Amino acid sequence: MNLFTCGQGGCVEAKKVEASDIGGQTKYLGAIVRGDTTKKQIALVFTGDEFADGGTSIQKTLKDRGINASFFLTGNFYRNKSFKSIIKKIKADGHYLGAHSNKHLLYCDWQKRDSLLVTQSEFKDDLLANYKEMERFGVYKQNALYFLPPYEWYNQSISNWTKAQELQLINFSTGTRSNADYTYPELGKAYRNSDEILKSIKTYNEVQSNGLNGFILLLHIGTDPRRTDKFYNHLDELITYLQQNGYDLVRIDNLLNH
Template identity: 45%
Template sequence: MTRLFFISFFVAISFNLNAQEIFDSQGALIRSDQSKKSIYLIFSGHDYFEGFEHVLSVLENKNIKGSFFLTGDFVRAHPDLTKRIKLEGHFVGAHSDKHLLYNSWENRDSLLYSQDAIQKDISDNLKVLEDLGIEPNYFLPPYEWYNQKVVELAKELGQETINFSPGSRSNADYTFPEMNNYISSEEILKSIYSYESKFGMNGFHLLIHPGTSPKRKDKFYFKLESLLEQLMKNGYRFERF
Protein backbone atom coordinates (compact mmCIF):
# COMPACT_ATOMS: atom_id res chain seq x y z
CA MET A 1 0.00 0.00 0.00
CA THR A 2 1.31 3.44 -0.87
CA ARG A 3 1.86 5.24 2.43
CA LEU A 4 4.88 7.52 2.28
CA PHE A 5 4.09 9.90 -0.53
CA PHE A 6 1.97 9.96 -3.65
CA ILE A 7 4.02 10.66 -6.73
CA SER A 8 1.52 11.25 -9.50
CA PHE A 9 3.57 9.94 -12.37
CA PHE A 10 5.09 13.08 -13.71
CA VAL A 11 7.67 10.64 -15.10
CA ALA A 12 7.46 10.13 -18.83
CA ILE A 13 4.99 7.52 -20.03
CA SER A 14 6.14 5.75 -23.16
CA PHE A 15 3.53 4.33 -25.49
CA ASN A 16 2.47 4.06 -29.10
CA LEU A 17 -0.71 6.01 -29.78
CA ASN A 18 -2.04 3.02 -31.71
CA ALA A 19 -1.17 0.51 -29.01
CA GLN A 20 -3.95 -1.07 -26.99
CA GLU A 21 -1.84 -1.37 -23.83
CA ILE A 22 0.30 1.28 -22.15
CA PHE A 23 3.58 0.63 -20.36
CA ASP A 24 5.32 3.32 -18.34
CA SER A 25 8.94 4.36 -18.77
CA GLN A 26 10.02 1.67 -16.28
CA GLY A 27 8.33 -1.16 -18.18
CA ALA A 28 5.25 -1.70 -16.01
CA LEU A 29 1.81 -2.24 -17.52
CA ILE A 30 -0.28 0.74 -16.43
CA ARG A 31 -3.26 0.43 -18.76
CA SER A 32 -4.75 -2.63 -20.41
CA ASP A 33 -6.66 -3.08 -23.68
CA GLN A 34 -8.00 0.36 -24.57
CA SER A 35 -10.17 -1.04 -27.34
CA LYS A 36 -12.57 -2.37 -24.69
CA LYS A 37 -14.73 -0.32 -22.36
CA SER A 38 -13.40 -2.22 -19.37
CA ILE A 39 -11.91 -1.13 -16.06
CA TYR A 40 -9.59 -3.26 -13.93
CA LEU A 41 -10.26 -2.83 -10.21
CA ILE A 42 -7.03 -3.29 -8.26
CA PHE A 43 -6.96 -3.74 -4.49
CA SER A 44 -3.80 -4.06 -2.41
CA GLY A 45 -3.33 -5.33 1.12
CA HIS A 46 -0.52 -5.27 3.66
CA ASP A 47 -0.98 -4.10 7.25
CA TYR A 48 -4.64 -3.06 7.33
CA PHE A 49 -7.63 -5.18 6.37
CA GLU A 50 -10.74 -3.65 7.97
CA GLY A 51 -12.43 -2.88 4.65
CA PHE A 52 -11.98 -6.21 2.88
CA GLU A 53 -15.30 -7.63 4.04
CA HIS A 54 -17.15 -4.60 2.72
CA VAL A 55 -15.31 -4.61 -0.61
CA LEU A 56 -15.90 -8.32 -1.17
CA SER A 57 -19.59 -7.92 -0.34
CA VAL A 58 -20.00 -5.08 -2.85
CA LEU A 59 -18.20 -7.02 -5.57
CA GLU A 60 -20.33 -10.11 -4.90
CA ASN A 61 -23.56 -8.11 -5.03
CA LYS A 62 -22.53 -6.53 -8.33
CA ASN A 63 -21.16 -9.81 -9.73
CA ILE A 64 -17.82 -8.12 -10.40
CA LYS A 65 -14.39 -9.72 -10.20
CA GLY A 66 -11.38 -7.70 -9.10
CA SER A 67 -7.63 -8.17 -8.70
CA PHE A 68 -6.15 -8.32 -5.20
CA PHE A 69 -2.41 -7.91 -4.65
CA LEU A 70 -1.38 -9.06 -1.19
CA THR A 71 1.92 -9.07 0.66
CA GLY A 72 3.34 -12.18 2.27
CA ASP A 73 2.75 -10.62 5.69
CA PHE A 74 -0.91 -10.10 4.81
CA VAL A 75 -1.34 -13.67 3.57
CA ARG A 76 0.29 -15.17 6.65
CA ALA A 77 -1.91 -13.05 8.91
CA HIS A 78 -5.11 -13.74 6.93
CA PRO A 79 -4.85 -17.10 5.13
CA ASP A 80 -8.58 -17.80 5.26
CA LEU A 81 -9.40 -14.36 3.84
CA THR A 82 -6.84 -14.88 1.07
CA LYS A 83 -8.34 -18.25 0.17
CA ARG A 84 -11.82 -16.74 0.20
CA ILE A 85 -10.77 -14.01 -2.24
CA LYS A 86 -9.45 -16.65 -4.60
CA LEU A 87 -12.49 -18.93 -4.19
CA GLU A 88 -14.83 -16.07 -5.02
CA GLY A 89 -13.18 -15.78 -8.42
CA HIS A 90 -10.92 -12.79 -7.94
CA PHE A 91 -7.32 -12.63 -9.09
CA VAL A 92 -4.78 -12.83 -6.27
CA GLY A 93 -1.28 -11.57 -7.00
CA ALA A 94 1.98 -10.71 -5.28
CA HIS A 95 2.70 -7.35 -3.64
CA SER A 96 6.11 -8.21 -2.06
CA ASP A 97 6.68 -10.18 1.10
CA LYS A 98 7.58 -7.45 3.61
CA HIS A 99 6.38 -4.35 1.74
CA LEU A 100 9.89 -2.98 1.34
CA LEU A 101 10.64 0.28 -0.41
CA TYR A 102 12.86 -1.10 -3.18
CA ASN A 103 14.22 2.14 -4.58
CA SER A 104 14.70 5.72 -3.49
CA TRP A 105 11.88 8.27 -3.75
CA GLU A 106 14.40 10.97 -4.61
CA ASN A 107 16.56 8.95 -7.02
CA ARG A 108 14.45 6.33 -8.73
CA ASP A 109 17.45 4.57 -10.28
CA SER A 110 18.95 3.92 -6.86
CA LEU A 111 18.04 0.55 -5.31
CA LEU A 112 17.78 0.51 -1.52
CA TYR A 113 18.28 -3.27 -1.38
CA SER A 114 20.46 -5.68 -3.31
CA GLN A 115 19.01 -7.37 -6.37
CA ASP A 116 19.15 -10.71 -4.55
CA ALA A 117 17.26 -9.26 -1.58
CA ILE A 118 14.55 -7.84 -3.84
CA GLN A 119 14.11 -11.12 -5.69
CA LYS A 120 13.97 -12.99 -2.39
CA ASP A 121 11.29 -10.62 -1.14
CA ILE A 122 9.18 -11.27 -4.24
CA SER A 123 9.92 -15.02 -4.16
CA ASP A 124 8.91 -15.30 -0.50
CA ASN A 125 5.60 -13.63 -1.36
CA LEU A 126 5.05 -16.05 -4.24
CA LYS A 127 5.91 -19.02 -2.02
CA VAL A 128 3.32 -18.18 0.65
CA LEU A 129 0.71 -17.78 -2.09
CA GLU A 130 1.73 -21.06 -3.72
CA ASP A 131 1.30 -22.80 -0.35
CA LEU A 132 -2.38 -21.83 -0.66
CA GLY A 133 -2.59 -23.12 -4.23
CA ILE A 134 -2.29 -19.64 -5.79
CA GLU A 135 0.20 -19.17 -8.61
CA PRO A 136 -0.04 -15.61 -9.94
CA ASN A 137 1.75 -14.09 -12.92
CA TYR A 138 1.21 -10.38 -12.20
CA PHE A 139 3.04 -8.35 -9.57
CA LEU A 140 2.18 -4.98 -8.00
CA PRO A 141 5.34 -3.49 -6.43
CA PRO A 142 5.22 -2.28 -2.82
CA TYR A 143 4.37 1.41 -2.52
CA GLU A 144 3.61 1.22 -6.27
CA TRP A 145 7.19 2.49 -6.71
CA TYR A 146 9.87 0.70 -8.72
CA ASN A 147 12.37 1.11 -11.53
CA GLN A 148 13.41 -0.83 -14.62
CA LYS A 149 15.66 -3.14 -12.62
CA VAL A 150 12.80 -4.13 -10.28
CA VAL A 151 10.62 -4.86 -13.32
CA GLU A 152 13.42 -7.04 -14.77
CA LEU A 153 13.91 -8.90 -11.49
CA ALA A 154 10.19 -9.62 -11.27
CA LYS A 155 10.15 -10.82 -14.88
CA GLU A 156 12.91 -13.33 -14.09
CA LEU A 157 10.48 -14.81 -11.55
CA GLY A 158 7.72 -15.09 -14.14
CA GLN A 159 5.93 -11.93 -13.00
CA GLU A 160 4.67 -9.08 -15.16
CA THR A 161 4.78 -5.83 -13.23
CA ILE A 162 1.59 -3.76 -13.24
CA ASN A 163 0.60 -0.48 -11.65
CA PHE A 164 -2.38 1.86 -11.42
CA SER A 165 -3.23 4.14 -14.32
CA PRO A 166 -2.32 7.76 -13.63
CA GLY A 167 -5.05 10.37 -13.84
CA SER A 168 -7.41 9.70 -10.93
CA ARG A 169 -6.69 10.25 -7.25
CA SER A 170 -7.96 6.89 -6.00
CA ASN A 171 -4.51 5.69 -4.98
CA ALA A 172 -4.34 8.55 -2.44
CA ASP A 173 -7.15 6.96 -0.41
CA TYR A 174 -4.56 5.88 2.17
CA THR A 175 -3.94 9.49 3.29
CA PHE A 176 -5.24 10.94 6.54
CA PRO A 177 -5.82 14.56 7.64
CA GLU A 178 -2.44 15.01 9.30
CA MET A 179 -0.68 14.37 5.98
CA ASN A 180 0.13 17.23 3.60
CA ASN A 181 -1.24 15.28 0.63
CA TYR A 182 -4.51 14.32 2.30
CA ILE A 183 -7.51 14.10 0.00
CA SER A 184 -11.08 13.36 1.04
CA SER A 185 -13.14 10.52 -0.38
CA GLU A 186 -15.52 12.98 -2.02
CA GLU A 187 -12.61 14.68 -3.76
CA ILE A 188 -11.31 11.32 -4.94
CA LEU A 189 -14.71 10.43 -6.33
CA LYS A 190 -14.92 13.75 -8.18
CA SER A 191 -11.44 13.24 -9.63
CA ILE A 192 -12.43 9.85 -11.07
CA TYR A 193 -15.62 11.18 -12.63
CA SER A 194 -13.78 14.20 -14.01
CA TYR A 195 -11.08 12.07 -15.58
CA GLU A 196 -13.62 9.67 -17.08
CA SER A 197 -15.69 12.47 -18.61
CA LYS A 198 -12.64 14.13 -20.18
CA PHE A 199 -10.56 11.16 -21.32
CA GLY A 200 -12.50 7.94 -20.87
CA MET A 201 -11.25 4.98 -18.85
CA ASN A 202 -10.98 2.12 -21.34
CA GLY A 203 -8.48 -0.38 -19.94
CA PHE A 204 -7.95 1.76 -16.83
CA HIS A 205 -6.28 0.24 -13.74
CA LEU A 206 -8.16 1.74 -10.78
CA LEU A 207 -6.39 1.19 -7.45
CA ILE A 208 -8.28 1.19 -4.14
CA HIS A 209 -6.97 0.27 -0.68
CA PRO A 210 -9.47 -1.91 1.27
CA GLY A 211 -7.50 -1.27 4.45
CA THR A 212 -6.14 2.09 5.63
CA SER A 213 -4.84 3.72 8.79
CA PRO A 214 -7.37 4.24 11.58
CA LYS A 215 -6.34 7.90 11.41
CA ARG A 216 -8.38 8.09 8.21
CA LYS A 217 -12.03 8.07 9.24
CA ASP A 218 -13.28 8.91 5.75
CA LYS A 219 -12.85 5.50 4.12
CA PHE A 220 -13.00 5.66 0.35
CA TYR A 221 -13.97 2.00 -0.04
CA PHE A 222 -17.40 2.94 1.31
CA LYS A 223 -17.83 4.88 -1.95
CA LEU A 224 -17.15 1.75 -4.01
CA GLU A 225 -20.76 0.75 -4.59
CA SER A 226 -21.87 4.15 -5.86
CA LEU A 227 -18.71 4.43 -7.96
CA LEU A 228 -19.34 1.08 -9.65
CA GLU A 229 -22.98 1.94 -10.30
CA GLN A 230 -22.06 5.23 -11.96
CA LEU A 231 -19.35 3.68 -14.10
CA MET A 232 -21.69 0.90 -15.17
CA LYS A 233 -24.27 3.54 -16.16
CA ASN A 234 -21.51 5.06 -18.29
CA GLY A 235 -21.17 1.75 -20.11
CA TYR A 236 -18.16 0.19 -18.43
CA ARG A 237 -17.69 -3.42 -17.48
CA PHE A 238 -15.12 -4.71 -15.02
CA GLU A 239 -12.39 -7.28 -15.60
CA ARG A 240 -9.66 -8.96 -13.58
CA PHE A 241 -6.16 -10.00 -14.55
Protein backbone atom coordinates (compact mmCIF):
# COMPACT_ATOMS: atom_id res chain seq x y z
CA MET A 1 0.00 0.00 0.00
CA ASN A 2 1.12 3.58 -0.59
CA LEU A 3 1.27 5.85 2.42
CA PHE A 4 0.87 9.62 2.23
CA THR A 5 2.22 11.36 5.30
CA CYS A 6 1.05 14.84 6.17
CA GLY A 7 2.52 17.35 8.58
CA GLN A 8 3.38 21.01 8.87
CA GLY A 9 5.44 20.75 5.72
CA GLY A 10 2.65 19.21 3.66
CA CYS A 11 1.89 15.74 2.32
CA VAL A 12 4.59 13.51 0.94
CA GLU A 13 4.35 10.04 -0.52
CA ALA A 14 6.21 7.51 1.55
CA LYS A 15 7.78 4.28 0.41
CA LYS A 16 5.53 1.40 -0.50
CA VAL A 17 4.91 -0.63 2.65
CA GLU A 18 3.21 -3.84 3.56
CA ALA A 19 0.08 -3.86 5.68
CA SER A 20 -1.41 -6.94 7.28
CA ASP A 21 -5.01 -8.05 6.93
CA ILE A 22 -6.19 -9.48 10.25
CA GLY A 23 -9.76 -10.56 10.86
CA GLY A 24 -11.06 -8.45 7.97
CA GLN A 25 -9.26 -5.35 9.20
CA THR A 26 -6.04 -3.89 7.81
CA LYS A 27 -3.22 -3.03 10.20
CA TYR A 28 0.05 -1.20 9.68
CA LEU A 29 2.66 -0.94 12.43
CA GLY A 30 0.05 -2.02 14.95
CA ALA A 31 -2.56 0.59 14.01
CA ILE A 32 -5.86 -0.30 12.37
CA VAL A 33 -5.92 1.60 9.09
CA ARG A 34 -9.00 0.07 7.45
CA GLY A 35 -12.08 -1.89 8.45
CA ASP A 36 -13.60 -4.95 6.80
CA THR A 37 -13.15 -4.62 3.04
CA THR A 38 -16.10 -6.94 2.38
CA LYS A 39 -18.57 -4.49 3.93
CA LYS A 40 -19.78 -1.28 2.27
CA GLN A 41 -19.16 0.85 5.34
CA ILE A 42 -17.11 4.00 5.73
CA ALA A 43 -16.19 6.02 8.82
CA LEU A 44 -15.91 9.76 8.28
CA VAL A 45 -13.23 10.91 10.72
CA PHE A 46 -12.44 14.54 11.53
CA THR A 47 -9.35 15.64 13.43
CA GLY A 48 -8.81 18.99 15.12
CA ASP A 49 -6.17 20.95 17.01
CA GLU A 50 -5.97 24.71 16.54
CA PHE A 51 -8.71 25.36 13.95
CA ALA A 52 -12.46 24.74 14.04
CA ASP A 53 -13.79 27.02 11.30
CA GLY A 54 -15.64 24.13 9.67
CA GLY A 55 -17.24 22.91 12.89
CA THR A 56 -20.66 24.50 12.51
CA SER A 57 -20.95 23.65 8.82
CA ILE A 58 -19.85 20.04 9.36
CA GLN A 59 -22.15 19.57 12.34
CA LYS A 60 -25.15 20.93 10.45
CA THR A 61 -24.49 18.86 7.32
CA LEU A 62 -24.13 15.65 9.31
CA LYS A 63 -27.28 16.38 11.29
CA ASP A 64 -29.29 17.26 8.18
CA ARG A 65 -28.16 14.01 6.53
CA GLY A 66 -28.74 11.90 9.65
CA ILE A 67 -25.15 10.67 9.77
CA ASN A 68 -22.89 9.93 12.71
CA ALA A 69 -19.16 10.60 12.28
CA SER A 70 -16.10 10.53 14.54
CA PHE A 71 -14.05 13.43 15.87
CA PHE A 72 -10.53 13.05 17.23
CA LEU A 73 -9.52 16.24 19.00
CA THR A 74 -6.45 17.35 20.92
CA GLY A 75 -6.37 18.64 24.47
CA ASN A 76 -5.63 22.03 22.90
CA PHE A 77 -8.95 21.79 21.06
CA TYR A 78 -10.96 20.64 24.09
CA ARG A 79 -9.46 23.45 26.19
CA ASN A 80 -10.23 26.20 23.70
CA LYS A 81 -13.21 28.11 25.08
CA SER A 82 -14.17 29.21 21.58
CA PHE A 83 -14.71 25.57 20.61
CA LYS A 84 -16.78 24.58 23.66
CA SER A 85 -20.12 25.08 21.95
CA ILE A 86 -19.32 23.00 18.86
CA ILE A 87 -17.92 20.15 20.98
CA LYS A 88 -21.14 20.05 22.99
CA LYS A 89 -23.23 19.99 19.82
CA ILE A 90 -21.12 17.21 18.33
CA LYS A 91 -21.54 15.12 21.47
CA ALA A 92 -25.28 15.82 21.69
CA ASP A 93 -25.70 14.68 18.08
CA GLY A 94 -24.26 11.27 18.94
CA HIS A 95 -20.90 11.50 17.20
CA TYR A 96 -17.83 9.66 18.48
CA LEU A 97 -15.39 11.84 20.41
CA GLY A 98 -11.83 10.59 20.73
CA ALA A 99 -8.27 11.58 21.60
CA HIS A 100 -5.65 13.06 19.27
CA SER A 101 -2.94 13.79 21.91
CA ASN A 102 -2.90 16.67 24.35
CA LYS A 103 -0.33 19.03 22.83
CA HIS A 104 -0.29 17.69 19.24
CA LEU A 105 3.21 16.28 19.62
CA LEU A 106 5.31 14.87 16.81
CA TYR A 107 6.16 11.38 18.06
CA CYS A 108 8.81 10.32 15.58
CA ASP A 109 11.10 11.78 12.94
CA TRP A 110 9.57 12.42 9.50
CA GLN A 111 12.55 10.94 7.67
CA LYS A 112 13.61 8.28 10.20
CA ARG A 113 10.32 6.87 11.36
CA ASP A 114 11.91 4.56 13.95
CA SER A 115 13.58 7.52 15.62
CA LEU A 116 11.36 8.53 18.56
CA LEU A 117 11.06 12.17 19.62
CA VAL A 118 9.24 11.42 22.89
CA THR A 119 9.81 9.02 25.78
CA GLN A 120 7.17 6.53 26.86
CA SER A 121 6.58 8.61 29.99
CA GLU A 122 6.09 11.79 27.96
CA PHE A 123 3.74 9.94 25.62
CA LYS A 124 1.67 8.56 28.49
CA ASP A 125 1.41 11.86 30.37
CA ASP A 126 0.40 13.73 27.22
CA LEU A 127 -2.20 11.13 26.22
CA LEU A 128 -3.79 10.95 29.66
CA ALA A 129 -3.92 14.76 29.77
CA ASN A 130 -5.95 14.60 26.53
CA TYR A 131 -8.45 12.24 28.17
CA LYS A 132 -8.59 14.49 31.23
CA GLU A 133 -9.78 17.34 29.02
CA MET A 134 -12.35 15.05 27.41
CA GLU A 135 -13.84 14.22 30.81
CA ARG A 136 -15.02 17.82 31.11
CA PHE A 137 -17.41 16.99 28.27
CA GLY A 138 -18.53 13.70 29.76
CA VAL A 139 -16.32 11.55 27.54
CA TYR A 140 -14.34 8.92 29.44
CA LYS A 141 -11.45 6.73 28.42
CA GLN A 142 -13.44 3.50 28.67
CA ASN A 143 -15.91 4.86 26.14
CA ALA A 144 -13.28 6.21 23.74
CA LEU A 145 -10.86 3.33 23.22
CA TYR A 146 -9.57 4.40 19.80
CA PHE A 147 -6.69 6.85 19.58
CA LEU A 148 -5.64 8.66 16.40
CA PRO A 149 -2.03 9.93 16.61
CA PRO A 150 -1.14 13.59 16.03
CA TYR A 151 0.02 14.36 12.49
CA GLU A 152 -1.25 10.82 11.70
CA TRP A 153 2.40 9.80 12.14
CA TYR A 154 3.59 7.02 14.44
CA ASN A 155 5.71 3.88 14.62
CA GLN A 156 5.51 0.44 16.23
CA SER A 157 6.66 1.79 19.60
CA ILE A 158 3.77 4.26 19.66
CA SER A 159 1.37 1.41 18.86
CA ASN A 160 2.84 -0.65 21.69
CA TRP A 161 2.63 2.23 24.14
CA THR A 162 -0.97 2.85 23.10
CA LYS A 163 -1.81 -0.80 23.71
CA ALA A 164 -0.18 -0.56 27.15
CA GLN A 165 -2.82 2.08 27.96
CA GLU A 166 -5.51 -0.44 26.90
CA LEU A 167 -6.28 1.61 23.81
CA GLN A 168 -6.16 0.82 20.09
CA LEU A 169 -4.22 3.04 17.72
CA ILE A 170 -5.94 3.82 14.41
CA ASN A 171 -5.03 5.84 11.34
CA PHE A 172 -6.63 6.86 8.06
CA SER A 173 -6.96 4.56 5.06
CA THR A 174 -4.48 5.48 2.34
CA GLY A 175 -5.14 5.87 -1.36
CA THR A 176 -7.09 9.12 -1.53
CA ARG A 177 -6.06 12.71 -0.82
CA SER A 178 -8.79 13.44 1.71
CA ASN A 179 -6.23 14.03 4.45
CA ALA A 180 -4.71 16.85 2.37
CA ASP A 181 -7.77 19.03 2.89
CA TYR A 182 -5.74 21.15 5.33
CA THR A 183 -3.12 22.18 2.74
CA TYR A 184 -2.91 25.70 1.32
CA PRO A 185 -1.28 27.17 -1.80
CA GLU A 186 1.83 28.40 0.02
CA LEU A 187 2.81 24.75 0.60
CA GLY A 188 3.58 24.41 -3.08
CA LYS A 189 3.39 20.93 -4.56
CA ALA A 190 1.76 19.54 -1.40
CA TYR A 191 -1.35 21.66 -1.97
CA ARG A 192 -4.50 19.86 -3.10
CA ASN A 193 -7.64 21.81 -3.98
CA SER A 194 -11.10 20.49 -3.19
CA ASP A 195 -11.79 19.29 -6.73
CA GLU A 196 -8.60 17.20 -6.66
CA ILE A 197 -9.51 15.74 -3.29
CA LEU A 198 -13.04 14.80 -4.30
CA LYS A 199 -11.80 13.34 -7.58
CA SER A 200 -9.22 11.20 -5.74
CA ILE A 201 -11.96 9.70 -3.58
CA LYS A 202 -14.20 8.95 -6.54
CA THR A 203 -11.35 7.53 -8.60
CA TYR A 204 -10.25 5.19 -5.82
CA ASN A 205 -13.80 3.95 -5.41
CA GLU A 206 -14.16 3.31 -9.12
CA VAL A 207 -10.84 1.60 -9.86
CA GLN A 208 -10.23 -0.54 -6.76
CA SER A 209 -11.88 -3.96 -6.58
CA ASN A 210 -13.22 -3.35 -3.06
CA GLY A 211 -13.81 0.34 -3.64
CA LEU A 212 -13.88 2.27 -0.39
CA ASN A 213 -15.18 -0.64 1.68
CA GLY A 214 -14.05 -0.32 5.30
CA PHE A 215 -12.41 3.05 4.70
CA ILE A 216 -11.40 5.39 7.48
CA LEU A 217 -11.76 8.64 5.52
CA LEU A 218 -9.93 11.42 7.32
CA LEU A 219 -10.80 15.12 7.05
CA HIS A 220 -10.20 18.17 9.25
CA ILE A 221 -12.72 20.13 11.32
CA GLY A 222 -10.84 23.34 10.53
CA THR A 223 -7.93 24.57 8.46
CA ASP A 224 -5.43 27.41 8.25
CA PRO A 225 -7.00 30.68 6.97
CA ARG A 226 -4.55 30.55 4.07
CA ARG A 227 -6.69 27.75 2.65
CA THR A 228 -9.73 29.52 1.24
CA ASP A 229 -11.00 26.52 -0.75
CA LYS A 230 -12.53 24.71 2.23
CA PHE A 231 -13.28 21.07 1.53
CA TYR A 232 -15.89 20.91 4.29
CA ASN A 233 -18.07 23.02 2.00
CA HIS A 234 -18.17 19.95 -0.27
CA LEU A 235 -19.16 17.55 2.53
CA ASP A 236 -22.78 17.28 1.42
CA GLU A 237 -21.65 16.48 -2.13
CA LEU A 238 -19.27 13.83 -0.80
CA ILE A 239 -21.97 12.23 1.33
CA THR A 240 -24.37 12.15 -1.61
CA TYR A 241 -21.78 10.42 -3.79
CA LEU A 242 -20.94 7.83 -1.13
CA GLN A 243 -24.57 7.03 -0.38
CA GLN A 244 -25.45 6.80 -4.06
CA ASN A 245 -22.69 4.20 -4.31
CA GLY A 246 -24.25 2.15 -1.54
CA TYR A 247 -22.03 3.05 1.39
CA ASP A 248 -23.28 3.15 4.97
CA LEU A 249 -21.56 5.97 6.88
CA VAL A 250 -20.92 4.91 10.47
CA ARG A 251 -18.97 5.85 13.59
CA ILE A 252 -15.48 4.43 13.97
CA ASP A 253 -16.55 2.11 16.79
CA ASN A 254 -19.28 0.69 14.60
CA LEU A 255 -16.90 0.29 11.64
CA LEU A 256 -14.44 -1.62 13.82
CA ASN A 257 -17.12 -3.35 15.90
CA HIS A 258 -16.15 -2.00 19.33
